[in-house]
Amino acid sequence: MSSSGTVRSYDAVVVGAGIVGLACAWRAAQRGLSVLCVDGATPGGGASGAAAGMLAPVTEADFGEEALLGLNLEAAAAWPAFRDELEEAGGIDIGHRASGALEVAADRDDLEELRRRLAFRRSLDLDAEWLTGRECRRLEPGLSPRISAGIEAPGDGHVNPRAVVAALRRAFERSGGELVTGVRATVLVRDDRVQGVDIEGRDRVAAPALVAAAGAQTRALPGLDADALPPVRPVKGQILRLRVRPGASLPAARVIRSPRCYVVSRDDGEVVVGATVEERGYDTSVTGGATHDLLRAALELVPDMRELTLVETSAGLRPGTPDNAPVIGTSEVESVVLATGHYRNGILLAPITADSVVELVATGRAPDAIAAFSPRRFDRSERVAS
Amino acid sequence: MSSSGTVRSYDAVVVGAGIVGLACAWRAAQRGLSVLCVDGATPGGGASGAAAGMLAPVTEADFGEEALLGLNLEAAAAWPAFRDELEEAGGIDIGHRASGALEVAADRDDLEELRRRLAFRRSLDLDAEWLTGRECRRLEPGLSPRISAGIEAPGDGHVNPRAVVAALRRAFERSGGELVTGVRATVLVRDDRVQGVDIEGRDRVAAPALVAAAGAQTRALPGLDADALPPVRPVKGQILRLRVRPGASLPAARVIRSPRCYVVSRDDGEVVVGATVEERGYDTSVTGGATHDLLRAALELVPDMRELTLVETSAGLRPGTPDNAPVIGTSEVESVVLATGHYRNGILLAPITADSVVELVATGRAPDAIAAFSPRRFDRSERVAS
Numbered sequence: 001m002s003s004s005g006t007v008r009s010y011d012a013v014v015v016g017a018g019i020v021g022l023a024c025a026w027r028a029a030q031r032g033l034s035v036l037c038v039d040g041a042t043p044g045g046g047a048s049g050a051a052a053g054m055l056a057p058v059t060e061a062d063f064g065e066e067a068l069l070g071l072n073l074e075a076a077a078a079w080p081a082f083r084d085e086l087e088e089a090g091g092i093d094i095g096h097r098a099s100g101a102l103e104v105a106a107d108r109d110d111l112e113e114l115r116r117r118l119a120f121r122r123s124l125d126l127d128a129e130w131l132t133g134r135e136c137r138r139l140e141p142g143l144s145p146r147i148s149a150g151i152e153a154p155g156d157g158h159v160n161p162r163a164v165v166a167a168l169r170r171a172f173e174r175s176g177g178e179l180v181t182g183v184r185a186t187v188l189v190r191d192d193r194v195q196g197v198d199i200e201g202r203d204r205v206a207a208p209a210l211v212a213a214a215g216a217q218t219r220a221l222p223g224l225d226a227d228a229l230p231p232v233r234p235v236k237g238q239i240l241r242l243r244v245r246p247g248a249s250l251p252a253a254r255v256i257r258s259p260r261c262y263v264v265s266r267d268d269g270e271v272v273v274g275a276t277v278e279e280r281g282y283d284t285s286v287t288g289g290a291t292h293d294l295l296r297a298a299l300e301l302v303p304d305m306r307e308l309t310l311v312e313t314s315a316g317l318r319p320g321t322p323d324n325a326p327v328i329g330t331s332e333v334e335s336v337v338l339a340t341g342h343y344r345n346g347i348l349l350a351p352i353t354a355d356s357v358v359e360l361v362a363t364g365r366a367p368d369a370i371a372a373f374s375p376r377r378f379d380r381s382e383r384v385a386s
Numbered sequence: 387m388s389s390s391g392t393v394r395s396y397d398a399v400v401v402g403a404g405i406v407g408l409a410c411a412w413r414a415a416q417r418g419l420s421v422l423c424v425d426g427a428t429p430g431g432g433a434s435g436a437a438a439g440m441l442a443p444v445t446e447a448d449f450g451e452e453a454l455l456g457l458n459l460e461a462a463a464a465w466p467a468f469r470d471e472l473e474e475a476g477g478i479d480i481g482h483r484a485s486g487a488l489e490v491a492a493d494r495d496d497l498e499e500l501r502r503r504l505a506f507r508r509s510l511d512l513d514a515e516w517l518t519g520r521e522c523r524r525l526e527p528g529l530s531p532r533i534s535a536g537i538e539a540p541g542d543g544h545v546n547p548r549a550v551v552a553a554l555r556r557a558f559e560r561s562g563g564e565l566v567t568g569v570r571a572t573v574l575v576r577d578d579r580v581q582g583v584d585i586e587g588r589d590r591v592a593a594p595a596l597v598a599a600a601g602a603q604t605r606a607l608p609g610l611d612a613d614a615l616p617p618v619r620p621v622k623g624q625i626l627r628l629r630v631r632p633g634a635s636l637p638a639a640r641v642i643r644s645p646r647c648y649v650v651s652r653d654d655g656e657v658v659v660g661a662t663v664e665e666r667g668y669d670t671s672v673t674g675g676a677t678h679d680l681l682r683a684a685l686e687l688v689p690d691m692r693e694l695t696l697v698e699t700s701a702g703l704r705p706g707t708p709d710n711a712p713v714i715g716t717s718e719v720e721s722v723v724l725a726t727g728h729y730r731n732g733i734l735l736a737p738i739t740a741d742s743v744v745e746l747v748a749t750g751r752a753p754d755a756i757a758a759f760s761p762r763r764f765d766r767s768e769r770v771a772s
Contacts, residue, residue, distance in 0.1 A: 242674050288628050289692025292681035295674050306675025310699060 010036045010178075012209040012361055013197050015221060017181055018048035019161060019347055020339050021213035022168035023354035026089075028211075029175035031358055036178050036205055038185045038197065040217075044165030047215050047346060050239055050316025052264045052272040053161040055079055055348045058126055058153040059101045059257055067372045068325045069124060072345055074369060075352040076155065082351040083159070089174060090167030095160030095266055101255035104136055104143065104150040106300050111149055113259055118151055128153075140252045142302045156255060158264050161347050187212075187223030187336070194335045197223070209361045212331070213339040215346070216282075216317035228332045230375045232341045234282050234317035237275035238290040240298075241312035242305065244269045251302040261297035263305070271308055273298045284315040318343050322378065328353055329366055329374040337361055338375050396422045396564075398595040398747055399583050401607060403567055404434035405547060405733055406725050407599035408554035409740035412475075414597075415561035417744055422564045422591060424571045424583065426603075430551030433601050433732060436625055436702025438650045438658040439547040441465055441734045444512055444539040445487045445643055453758045454711045455510065458731055460755060461738040462541065468737040469545070475560060476553030481546030481652055487641035490522055490529065490536040492686050497535055499645055504537055514539075526638045528688045542641060544650050547733050573598075573609030579720045583609070595747045598717070599725040601732070602668075602703035614718045616761045618727045620668055620703035624676040625660040626684075627698035628691065637688040647683035649691070657694055659684045670701040704729050708764065714739055715752055715760040723747055724761050 010033075014025040017039035025037040039045070054060070057072035083096045105111040121128040128151050136150040137143045173179060180199060187210060188195040196206040212218050216234035219226040244250055250265035257263075264272040276290045291313055298305050319340045321327060326349055327341035339357050342349050356370040366374070396419075400411040403425035411423040425431070440446070443458035469482045491497040507514040514537050522536040523529050559565060566585065573596060574581040582592040598604050602620035605612040630636055636651035643649075650658040662676045677699055684691050705726045707713060712735055713727035725743050728735050742756040752760070 240674075245671075285631075285695045286697075287692060288626075288681050288694045288696050289685065291696050292678060292685060292692075295678035296682070299675065299678060306673060306678075308674045309671045310674050310677050311672075313696060313699075 007206050008203045009206045010034045011207065012211065013038065013205060013207040014211040014213055015039070015185055015187070015197070016213035016215060016218075017043040017169070017179060018046050018213065018215055019044065019164055019168065019350045020215070020342060020353055021211070022165060022172055023350040024211050024213055024339055024357045025177050026168055026172040026175060027354040027358040028361060029172055029177040031362055033362070034176070035172075036180065036207070037172065038183065038199060039181045040184050042181055043169050043179070044162060046217070047316040047318050048161050048165055050237065050314050051161045051347055052239060052262065052274045053095075053159045053164070053347050054156070054255060054262065054264060055158055056101055056153070056156040056255065057348065058121070059103055059156050059255070060344055061121070061124070061126075062324070063120060065324055066124065071325075071352065071369065071373070072348060075345075075349050078351050079348070086164070086167050086171060089171035091170060092163055092167040094163040094167050095268065096157065097267065098155070098157040099254050100152060100154040101156035101257060102136060102140060102150050102152050102252075103257045104147045104301065106144070106146050106148075106258050110259055114149055114151060121151070140254060140256065142251050142304055143256070144301060144303050146300065158255060158266075159347060160266060164347065184222065187221055189223060189333055192333055194333055209335045209337065211337045211339055211357055211361065215340055215342075216319040218319065218338065218340040224333070224336070230321065230327045230338065230341065230378045232319045232321055232327060235320035235343065236278040236280045236283060236315055237318055238278070238286055238294065238313070238315045239272060239274040240291065240294050240310065241314070242271045242273065242308035243311050244271065244308055248307070251305050251308070256301050258297060258301055261294055261301070263298055263301060271305070282317065284317060286313045286315055318346070326353065326373050327375045328356055328370040329376070330360065331375050393592050394589045395592045396420045397593065398597065399424065399591060399593040400597040400599055401425070401571055401573070401583070402599035402601060402604075403429040403555070403565060404432050404599065404601055405430065405550055405554065405736045406601070406728060406739055407597070408551060408558055409736040410597050410599055410725055410743045411563050412554055412558040412561060413740040413744040414747060415558055415563040417748055419748070420562070422566065422593070423558065424569065424585060425567045426570050428567055429555050429565070430548060432603070433702040433704050434547050434551055436623065436700050437547045437733050438625060438648065438660045439481075439545045439550070439733050440542070440641060440648065440650060441544055442487055442539070442542040442641065443734065444507070445489055445542050445641070446730055447507070447510070447512075448710070449506060451710055452510065457711075457738070457755065457759070458734060461731075461735050464737050465734070472550070472553050472557060475557035477556060478549055478553040480549040480553050481654065482543065483653065484541070484543040485640050486538060486540040487542035487643060488522060488526060488536050488538050489643045490533045490687065492530070492532050492534075492644050496645055500535055500537060507537070526640060526642065528637050528690055529642070530687060530689050532686065544641060544652075545733060546652060546656075550733065570608065573607055573722070575609060575719055578718070580722050595721045595723065597723045597725055597743055597747065601726055601728075602705040604705065604724065604726040610719070610722070616707065616713045616724070616727065616764045618705045618707055618713060621706035621729065622664040622666045622669060622701055623661040623704055624664070624672055624680065624699070624701045625658060626677065626680050626696065627700070628657045628659065628694035629697050630655045630657065630694055634693070637691050637694070642687050644683060644687055647680055647687070649684055649687060657691070668703065670703060672699045672701055704732070712739065712759050713761045714742055714756040715762070716746065717761050
């Protein structure tokens with residue numbers, strides 16, 4: 001037997017110390033619950049640490065995802081207050097910038113795509129104004145002369161996800177929460193009800209509620225029946241981190257996007273170029289092809305990025321779902337609440353997810369915000385097929 | 387005073403534990419000299435550790451460098467015996483492969499350049515046969531359909547420079563030599579004659595002979611008068627290391643070259659893509675632009691390299707000289723022998739350099755092989771101007 005046999009009790013266990021898990025754990029601890037957060041790796045060691053940190057409900061909006069757009073807009077509106085509270089509680093600047101974003105066209109195909117996106121935005125009653133190439137360069141002088149048009153999304157912005165993870169961790173621990181990382185936890189279920197977790201080589205933990213926030217690893221959590229969980233799958237994203245030289249200016253003030261990449265410029269000099277979207281199972285290797293394509297796509301937007309220092313190449317696994325929307329709500333196992341499937345919007349959705357999950361754990365009622373994102377929206381055939 | 391005051395004596399001190407310095411140190415120790423080798427950083431931490439390790443007298447041959455070609459060919463001929471002796475003495479497989487090399491053309495400009503290179507080779511009485519694109523792909527099936535022609539250099543090959551450094555280090559120490567790294571050494575000169583070195587925080591070392599083999603750092607060695615040294619300057623090279631997935635085949639059997647890159651495939655699965663040639667002083671940053679250009683150039687040759695894992699990006703500083711040839715011989719300070727300026731051929735030239743340097747240190751006579759590469763071939767104005 002792997003555990004020492006002692007039993008400790010908590011009001012809730014959160015499995016996963018990424019941005020979603022830590023936000024849930026912090027909010028639960030703030031509400032007065034005794035909370036254990038456990039992760040097999042390091043805090044933010046999965047998708048959260050790889051992510052660029054865009055808060056981009058508008059530029060991430062896509063055809064056919066109108067319900068998700070509503071959640072994303074609500075989540076974005078909640079971020080400034082969340083930031084203030086988190087920076088106060090965690091004592092760390094999380095690099096939040098309401099920078100705005102600029103979607104641009106670098107060739108004829110892009111131009112056609114941009115026109116479609118303009119029409120799509122207007123159909124959703126989102127403000128959108130067509131900018132000429134010259135107008136784009138007036139906003140962002142670093143843009144290539146090849147850029148022929150653009151659409152601004154003034155409300156989009158970004159945070160530094162690694163700083164968010166660090167702040168959440170401190171805020172959670174300062175609220176009395178306990179974090180255990182680098183150990184394997186097995187969920188204990190009896191009669192379709194969660195009993196707690198068994199932490200390898202340590203205590204057995206009893207808890208009447210468990211939040212499964214392990215991102216793309218959620219269906220692989222030991223002790224849970226994968227076939228009874230919604231079809232969350234890993235979607236690989238490769239991403240580059242570059243840095244401006246001391247004294248040099250950032251490539252752009254706004255987030256810059258084309259159909260092939262986005263460029264996020266942080267005030268501390270970090271410039272993030274992302275991201276591939278690949279169906280490769282649990283593979284997290286960085287490839288020559290993806291690194292080439294991302295660099296080419298970025299240099300096509302801002303040629304002066306050639307001179308930036310390339311400091312990191314990495315890959316993360318987004319938790320994807322069939323409808324690209326998150327899975328937030330009680331699973332088939334009573335008292336196991338799922339908080340996963342956030343796909344490309346994990347950073348944006350973490351605060352609203354945490355508020356909803358904690359409300360659900362504390363009261364047993366799912367708030368309206370997440371009604372459309374219940375795990376029960378997928379039928380079993382979809383689960384097994386995935 | 388930084389040294390402890392004690393004086394130890396050696397027959398010779400070698401400053402620099404790159405491939406040239408370690409080869410000189412090993413050869414001197416083999417000859418029965420007591421030798422101290424000292425380096426401010428780690429063994430192979432400079433250009434040797436960044437290098438691809440090509441032994442390519444023919445494909446590196448360039449217009450106007452005929453004297454260098456002679457030395458390079460002689461050096462290449464000496465490598466197999468050196469390899470046998472080093473692997474025996476060091477107990478490490480250094481990955482030597484007489485793979486041959488294939489210079490190819492991917493576009494019209496390349497084709498013209500390749501024709502010039504064919505004529506150049508023939509003018510030097512080097513064998514060279516024109517291959518069609520189809521013939522190239524018969525030799526190397528991974529080559530892109532865009533490759534329209536090629537010239538083979540069957541005698542070119544490569545070693546793994548990091549393995550060579552490791553083997554040299556062990557061979558040197560097994561021969562009784564002493565290696566001290568990570569400390570600053572100041573050359574002690576009195577009356578234009580070397581006295582030894584002062585090692586920061588350690589003993590003062592007395593030695594009647596000193597070999598300066600610090601590559602691009604040679605003119606910056608504390609205690610030497612830079613103005614009295616030949617015009618060796620840093621020439622930055624950025625280089626990528628990729629890896630084939632387990633079970634997958636190598637991109638090519640031979641070294642593949644275009645005017646924009648070379649690709650070296652090792653039996654252990656490492657694939658090296660190099661290298662930029664940049665005049666940037668002592669800057670060793672890895673840039674987005676160079677990484678992009680090298681990947682693009684490699685994918686243009688072997689499209690399947692997209693799937694390779696990108697494991698390392700790095701930059702080294704080659705010791706460049708006005709005529710691209712090395713500087714091997716006694717400096718203006720008596721008993722200071724220079725072994726630097728190897729530019730793009732440091733790995734290839736290390737064994738012949740070591741043999742020549744040790745001959746010079748032991749007998750006072752410079753062997754014929756290095757007569758054309760004396761430090762005295764540059765006049766003082768060139769030294770100061772550089």
